[in-house]
Amino acid sequence: MEEVERAFREAHGAAVASLVRLFGDITLAEDAVQDAFVAAMHHWPRSGIPPNPAGWIVITARHRAIDLKRRADRGRELYGKLAAARSEPAEHPWEAVPEGDPDLMRDDQLRLIFTCCHPALRVEHQVALTLRLIGGLSPQEVARAFLVSEATMAKRLVRAKFKISAAGIPFRVPAAAELPARLRVVLTVLYLIYNAGADNRKGRGDLRREAIRLARLLVAVMPDEPEALGLLALMLLCESRTPARGTDAIVLLRDQDRSQWDRGLITEGHNLVLRCLRRGRMGPFQLQAAIHAVHGDAPTYHATDWAAIVRFYDRLLVAMPTPMVALNRAIAVAETQGPAAALDLVDAVAAELDGYHLLHATRGALLSQLGRSADAAVAYSRATQLAPTEPEVQLLTERLAEVIAPGQTSGGKEQSGPADCD
Template sequence: MTDHPERPAPAQPESPRPPSPQSAEPEQPVPGQPVVVSAAEVAGVFRTEHGRAVAVLARVFGDLDIAEDSVQEAFAKALEKWPADGLPPSPAGWIITTARNRAIDRLRRESSREDKHAQAALLHAQDEPAEEGIVRDDRLRLIFTCCHPALALNVRVALTLRLLGGLTTTEIAHAFLVPESTMAQRIVRAKAKIRTAGIPYRVPYEADLPERVRGVLAVVYLIFNEGYAASSGDELIRTELCQEAVRLGRLLVELMPDEPEAVGLLALMLLQESRRPARVDATGAMVLLTDQDRDLWDRALIAEGQDLVRRCLRRGRPGPYQLQAAMNAVHSDAASAADTDWGQIVQLYDHLLTFEPTPIVELNRAVAVGEVDGPAAALALVDDLDLGGYYLFHAIRAELLKRLDRRDEAASAYRAALELTVNTAERDFLQRSLDAL
């Protein structure tokens, strides 16, 4: 939402997983024999179908651990069979059926040893078919379970990435820069809480749906934000998190096509993601929005994002994500920073404040006001805000003071910003700006 610097508004043993797509070369088909399937292709199916399969199995057995473990085993079996036998007509159906059969076999063995949990899961499965026909509702149920408000926000993020995204505990821990053991404990505890607290595996009742949808969207956008402007570490951008959030955003639009804020969130992420190639230079140094080479922006993502914004406008049911997407559409319309319609962006911030009257929105609005009415007008707005613990507050003040040629005050503001950020790329940018004074 601001360009000073640019940032939008966080163990159990692993089962066998398909190798990364780079780990195997595609093999050439042999006439008269089944088409050979590479490990990379199996990995592609894993990434796209993991969430679908876990959702179905969670409904069938009423247990997230059983669902996830059986799906992992099914994909391990696919790695053995598909390269020789070829891809089945319905890879998702094959995975779901195989996972269900393996789970039932395992539960039968355990129930014979008087395992009450296994017996309960088997009873649950007797009346629950594993067909794909209602998978849309299954995935919605899983999303709302992962993002239940009874769970801490960082746990919701971890569960969403694990169960819907298929990321390993190691990958999630690396993305959020926490020890793997810490992330594993979060996931284990979250599943235990879902089971012991009786958190329902269902789409919320209609009266609760708007608030719960906002929570789901917030989790996906938090994943995107951490990828777009990492809160810590050496790199500004974590590409894999941005891409995973966009994929989850597409899933939400598929599952909730009549929810305009889901469409708005996807548009917002696509328009912000379109600028990724220009946000750092060849050395990895951060580049402000106003200084970016717009020829590097991804025009396909911009076109898709703008089309989604137009869809939102036609619906006439605005919300925070739609308004932020519209602001980014204005930026993407401008051939250069000087051509940006900042007046329209200020108006959009005014509208956004009716939904989110927060100091952060006020701060970002002040940046736009500075482009319309000058740095003095913007600084007056910024100095009225109580955001002394937020590094961007000081970074924006520093930029405005620099434009007003108040260099000593600007230097103090840059130093205050440096005290409050730990991301190496952002610290380097602030230090360069301070040195330039």
């Protein structure tokens, strides 16, 4: 049963995308694919999973879509047109190629990704639609991923699909002139999906894997887009450290057992970064991937080439001048120029990030290193109040106890540096 569900999820995006192309109706495509899943649950356990699950699903779902559309319209005229269209292999390659055309399948999914990530939609709707239609997650799973109720997520999905229909958003890859701006939205949505699954303690590995799969799909159909390569590299390098992050408590980057890092993912990520560097057009995702590649190169935390990381952050801050990038750069500066220089940089963005717990955690760590224990305690206390998860509260409470009672560290560890949560 699990194999059937996994195979169906992997085929879901291709099937929905193909049916949207054929019928121009997202809701109809969804319903038909769900009915095909019911059929798959009945047939596949007995006959085995077919060599091309997506092809099987699309053919089954297409016939179901014709039935649904015929019933909805209560007209034989439309059904006759659809039935006639089925005999035209030039327009409907699934009929001519029952096993499915992989190139067409990828193109359909790419069109649907860009449709889901149209700038006319709100970001939360873009993410929800992409997970639902391309990732094959159920509304319950999408709702759980973003910590909202199923009813709230259902409303988001309905609104997003209505917006696509009402605004006449086309099912296509944008023209060349539109592509740079539109691609950034798609890449950002995929990165948000990955980050939504990045907390290893919440059992969201499916989100991370789906984001990586979609990034691979994007690279497969757009191999000359350096930022797509950069995003895939960034995800792979982040994912390589997942086994060492822990599940019950936060394990900071400096404390991770690097023998647990996935060297295969690191090698693949490094190779992608090298391809990006050779192109000489380093955008934000490529620069972030390069930073993570430097971390992956280091045998220990203290052997990290922090000067190289600062240089990459210098370029990232130019490309993406946000207070979050400035904060992360300050953490790297602490390793090259010391806590005083880093504290000045952190204080420069403190007002903009006052509601962000890691801003205060970083200040607490830097102040502690400078011997300003009372100020560090205030910063750690504020960070603890803002921390969104219990493991983070636990870690910050330990740090607070350390500065209140100097010399008494948790587990015999020395004082940690800036908030290097991975």
